[in-house]
Amino acid sequence: MARRLLWISASLLLAACPRSGGRSHADSDGARDPATAAEAAPPPPASTATEDAKAWLEGRLPPSVLAGPPREGGRAVIRAYYEPASLNPIAADDGLAVWIDLHLINEPLLRRDPYDDPRYRLVPALAERWEVTDGGRQQTFHLRPGVRWHDGRPLRAADVTATFEKLRAPGVKGTALRPLFELLDSVQEVDPSTVRFTWREPYFLALDAIARVPIQPAHVIGKLSASEYNEASKNPMNRSPIGTGPFRFAEWVAGEKIVLEKNPDYWGRKAYLDRVIYRIVPDHTVARELARREEIDLWDAVQPHDWAKMTDRVFRTRFHRVKYLTASYVFVGWNNRRPFFHDARVRRALAMLFDVDAFLRHVNFGIAPRATCPFYAAGPDCPKIEPIPYDPAAAAALLDEAGWRDHDDDGWRDRDGLRFSFTLMIYPQSTVSERIATFMTEAYRKAGIEVHIQKTEWSAMVKRLDEGEFDATALAWDVGPRSDPMAFWHSRAIEAGANHFGFVDPEVDRLIEAARLVRDDEARHALYRRLSRRLYALQPVLFLYVPVHLGLVHVKVRGVRPSLLWWQPQDWWLNETGGL
Structure with a gap:
């Protein structure tokens, strides 16, 4: 959804x-009307001070x-x-x-x-x-x-x-x-x-x-x-x-x-x-x-x-x-229209340069698990996916292969005269966004990629996202316990949806369209698991973690x-x- x-x-x-x-709602396996749920719930068992402390x-x-x-x-x-x-x-x-x-x-x-x-x-x-x-x-x-x-x-x-x-x-x-x-x-x-x-x-x-x-x-x-x-x-x-x-x-x-x-x-x-x-x-x-x-x-x-x-x-x-796991994930969104992020090899290299596990230990004491899927992590649409490892050497090889090398020996990668230098847009009141930005700036600097940080108020951020006027941004998406990825990942959602990142992939479009017409839940879950694997492989965004x-x-x-x-x-x- x-x-x-x-x-x-x-x-x-x-x-x-x-x-x-x-x-009809009458055939709903006993689902309750929330308006009466509080009154219908049985009285809770008595709790002790020890149980409350635990x-x-x-x-x-x-x-x-x-x-x-x-x-x-x-x-x-x-x-x-x-x-x-x-x-x-x-x-x-x-x-x-x-x-x-x-x-x-x-x-x-x-x-x-x-x-x-x-x-x-x-x-x-x-x-x-x-x-x-x-x-x-x-x-x-x-x-x-x-x-x-x-x-x-x-x-x-x-x-x-x-x-x-x-x-x-x-x-x-x-x-x-x-x-x-x-x-x-x-x-x-x-x-x-x-x-x-x-x-x-x-x-x-x-x-x-x-x-x-x-x-x-x-x-x-x-x-x-x-x-x-x-x-x-x-x-x-x-x-x-x-x-x-x-x-x-x-x-x-x-x-x-x-x-x-x-x-x-x-x-x-x-x-x-x-x-x-x-x-x-x-x-x-x-x-x-x-x-x-x-x-x-x-x-x-x-x-x-x-x-x-x-x-x-x-x-x-x-x-x-x-404390509980949310139906959301935190990511860094790449504007795929920009020359830096159009190539999937580059996006994968950027994922290999960001040590997500080290970041999570530093930021939230390892409380949150890594995100590898665009759906609810505890739901049937998320397959088991091995996270992309932290591997600067492999990342450097991919960047070289994509033509992003330090041609002029100034310490920064470039291609066709364009330095690999982008701006990461963040919300100033978000401590985690600032930590993502700081961590990314240092990690990418070591690989010859320059990151500028731009703090932008929320209303202005939303406007720039809608207009596609940004390089990259740190955000979170709420996906709910069951969702339709059309609004976010389909190419048609670039102009009439929430595909702010200009991501286009014909196979992703095909899987989304096919899943929408499948009424059998298990068959649809299977299509979404395929979609999840492809999206994680292509890295249109840098998947970071599932918030707790x-x-x-x-x-x-x-x-x-x-x-x-x-x-x-x-x-x-x-x-x-x-x-x-």
Whole structure:
């Protein structure tokens, strides 16, 4: 499915992107509706102080976080490690836009159960039921009765059709989501409470794709042109969205916080918290101090050195630690249009010059595993691939073979009069990006390759990526537990997707296209494993590692459960005593 572009924190907490299915939701192998999951869950076993202490050391939430009846009221403060450019997941290729808006403010027709690990099956959201017909080419959704927008207007099928019209309209940004709907033929209003999707061909992730799209009010977006839809000043959905979810947008103080407040008229189980505050704290040192003073309840993206050396009594007694593998990977993206990176031999040589294992020992104490696959590392689409070894001698031979030699004896490789000198674009608040840049600069200097480091603010980075105006950049992609690589790796996604790196390979295109039409899961997994091996061999990006999420949750917060789909604050409540 769609990937979500993220700058790199030392520890990434990623909202998953995008599942498939040719059934109605009633035939879902017992998948639960998340709106009732907290109430339906059995009471956790009692935990002892010894068990809680062991859980803290291992990064496991103890059973006590689900103990006791939920209580209403209060607020939770979540550390946001950067400020999103927008809160509109359709127009912004941004992880935080998804995490804050989708399911909390705006909702899709159906969603993945965030607690159904590792399957994350689809369950109802704004649609109370659906049918899949015509061999998988059609899905008909029946909207829940009585759902209202936060401004009081009723939800209608016209809202669904207006949302998908905007998503597919030329000129609307939609770079991450639009490629998922290339096979979609039409979205039709059957009646005011029924909408039908028709695809030109069956698509195995059709329902998953639909589950990625937040439905937006037609009375807000319907008359906007494509350019107006993209602009924050013209489209309220970008900076002050109106939704149907358990929280309403309250305020956005630039550089400081984004605030959501409880929706008392929510159609489902209402949130327990009155407010959720996303406090924008890019600086990790500041985040650590705020947590130490207990001014944030969720310290997101804890740095590995903080995790490994966490001895402060406040952290050990007032917070739970959380650690789990994410559905993402960190990489250095090469602009394959540039003469330095067009040749696969050169890209492989660059991988051999970067000692990933040494880097990981230095940066995160060896906590994170190496990335060798563009899919969820724990999923069936990732084969076992031997990582490219650190081998400067073999790298030098490949560079020589590709014509990059030191022809003028100035210490730098060159070809046809062009010095091998490129600029690595990084986000200034990302400590890991800076470490990648420093490590790379030194490693490549020894091989006669010059690296310049350019720090660029996030909004400017995204713009330059969209325009292809960069040499290389350090980033992370959120891929989710199940994904379609069309939006990132197919050549068509260069102009109409998220293939920011201009990568083109006919065999990769063929494998992606073939896999999209295969309905048998095992056959598709086999194609994706072939795709993974080819991509790793061609190294269109330098695959580095799979982030392990490291976080701290205050002991007063209950109802917290780790998920690849990020945190679900609509299920949280506060233990008034703040005790374990």
